């Protein structure tokens with residue numbers, strides 16, 4: 001009864017989608033347990049004739065692309081229903097069967113006023129903004145904690161739905177009109193939009209915690225796929241420059257209803273360098289031509305918002321922190337191919353924080369903002385490694401680089417990505 005968790009070990013976009021897709025054919029369920037359509041996962045699948053199909057997924061679990069695997073949207077997710085059906089229709093139009101999708105009755109719904117509030121709050125914050133994706137994620141999770149949220153199950157009881165929307169708008173309209181100078185939102189407008197999805201949604205909705213409990217009893221394999229990443233986690237990330245959900249392995253339990261005692265493995269996805277989208281501290285960030293070269297070679301432009309990603313060198317204390325917080329049993333090191341062509345590759349091994357050498361994540365926000373990377377330099381390689389399928393196929397200096405990262409990062413590196421395609425993968429230790 002394996003329950004395996006996949007988490008991002010940095011600031012997101014590590015290649016979680018590819019890793020989930022890679023295991024998709026061997027697992028019975030793939031569960032998205034946090035976040036919403038702030039996520040963007042690009043999955044590239046090669047057709048038998050050699051051409052490639054590229055899929056960009058936001059709300060749907062990446063397992064949707066694997067026939068036979070049941071994709072589940074867990075209770076910890078916030079669901080934008082218009083995006084859900086747009087994504088389903090888009091995949092169906094490309095011949096992907098989405099009929100197995102199951103959605104938790106307890107997942108929260110992103111109402112239109114929360115998309116508006118996300119955007120106006122960011123504008124209001126000015127230079128203090130977070131750089132959110134503008135999808136309404138933060139305000140929807142705030143409503144959940146504030147007990148003002150609308151859940152999927154509310155759509156099946158119009159009276160309850162109306163009462164909840166009325167309750168939420170009593171407060172929201174004050175904020176929209178008096179703080180942000182926007183027009184008030186009509187209860188009917190919101191209720192009507194949400195009800196328009198009810199019939200299409202009905203057959204997908206289930207008690208997903210019970211479903212997964214039964215699946216594990218039947219010895220099925222469940223893969224729990226995080227959106228975002230450790231450093232964007234609301235508790236363990238670089239707060240306040242984080243997302244509003246629990247993106248670490250513990251979140252897989254609250255966000256799915258699977259207890260911690262069921263989790264058998266935690267896979268941390270880590271890029272061979274580092275990227276970040278939005279605001280917030282990033283010690284190894286590069287502002288020079290190396291940064292631009294990483295961005296261009298790695299196609300580091302957001303899948304969700306198209307924003308150029310901030311790029312920098314590998315940060316070992318961050319990876320070590322992710323290993324500790326998540327209990328990472330295996331790392332998947334992605335995008336090693338992007339580092340091809342550098343004479344030497346710096347790796348941040350510790351920080352200089354106000355003149356003091358610090359080996360681990362600084363305790364305070366101020367400490368992390370002041371952290372300057374202390375680099376160790378590794379020999380680069382110039383050979384094209386995108387065709388490597390065994391560790392021994394890698395040039396010696398690439399092998400040394402991977403072994404050094406493994407040694408510094410607190411867990412073994414079990415898989416290495418050398419390209420975006422499913423097959424462009426070196427498996428050192430099997431992940432299941």
Ligand code: GDP
Nearest residue numbers: 013014015016017040041042335417418419420
């Ligand atoms: P996610 O949000 O963690 O799923 O990651 P994204 O999909 O946002 O970003 C990762 C990008 O890198 C995608 O475009 C992937 O197709 C691509 N990718 C994943 N693994 C590799 C790899 O090993 N090498 C290269 N070159 N690209 C990769």
Ligand code: IMO
Nearest residue numbers: 012013038039040131132133227228243277278
């Ligand atoms: P995946 O799953 C990278 C960032 C945003 C912003 C902050 C808060 O593709 O790795 P939000 O809209 O969530 O309130 O924004 O979090 N962010 C991501 N960055 N990858 C993601 O998802 C992200 N999801 C949110 O850029 O800085």
Ligand code: MG
Nearest residue numbers: 013040041303
């Ligand atoms: Mg992404």
